[in-house]
């Protein structure tokens with residue numbers, strides 16, 4: 001009796017665990033049979049690969065430890081199961097494509113074609129471009145405030161938000177770096193680093209939005225804005241990494257922080273007489289439209305370009321405009337402050 005109960009418990013547990021990342025693709029019995037077969041034979045149809053029977057340098061996998069796979073290959077989790085899943089998915093999708101079926105998701109992901117072992121090459125390239133645009137934007141801002149615009153008598157910039165934009169640049173470049181890593185190889189660690197960096201960036205850009213739009217200039221007031229938000233974002237990141245990677249909760253937190261800052265910028269752009277307010281409008285509207293791409297998730301075209309990749313493409317021109325707003329703002333504030341002192 002006790003044993004039967006234990007078995008039932010295991011079945012219930014496996015159903016629950018399966019439901020977390022189960023998709024129509026991996027529920028398909030043909031796909032399941034293929035993976036099972038492949039793990040025994042190391043082959044899918046005509047295509048055979050080394051990970052199931054031999055390690056990458058041709059040594060048998062059950063040989064002594066010094067002949068087994070190097071640690072970095074184990075780290076990347078390029079193992080038999082992931083190879084089998086990938087090649088079974090490709091062959092199953094090809095079969096279904098010939099019969100006129102649309103692609104379906106496997107283990108929570110669209111069927112992407114790898115290029116040089118990179119899982120989502122288009123998203124990786126676009127993340128790298130985003131990183132480059134962020135870097136260019138930040139450098140141009142830095143040169144403007146630190147080398148072109150006049151300083152105060154105490155050698156500090158007139159612009160009161162220089163430090164905030166500099167920290168924002170670090171968060172943004174960090175987030176795009178980990179996004180590129182995650183899209184090239186999706187394992188537990190890279191996923192957590194990508195999610196955590198994105199949450200940290202969203203949290204900091206919310207702080208920036210509040211402090212800039214409400215003209216919070218006093219150090220004490222800035223701390224009062226930032227401290228609770230930093231505490232909240234830190235708790236959320238710790239929760240995701242060390243307690244549970246709850247996708248639903250994370251989406252809610254990110255959407256909430258994203259919408260609040262969009263509303264703040266939009267309302268401010270509506271009431272301010274800032275000369276570059278139209279740039280805020282474009283970024284807010286563009287960002288809102290781009291969000292639709294994340295909601296209307298469509299399968300990858302030719303196994304390469306999906307909605308998420310297009311979303312990463314839209315952020316490139318928006319980032320360019322965003323830093324151009326930061327530069328305009330620094331000039332606008334500096335001129336206003338110099339006029340005041342005269």
Ligand SMILES: [Zn+2]
Pocket residue numbers: 123179183308312
């Ligand atoms: Zn992404």
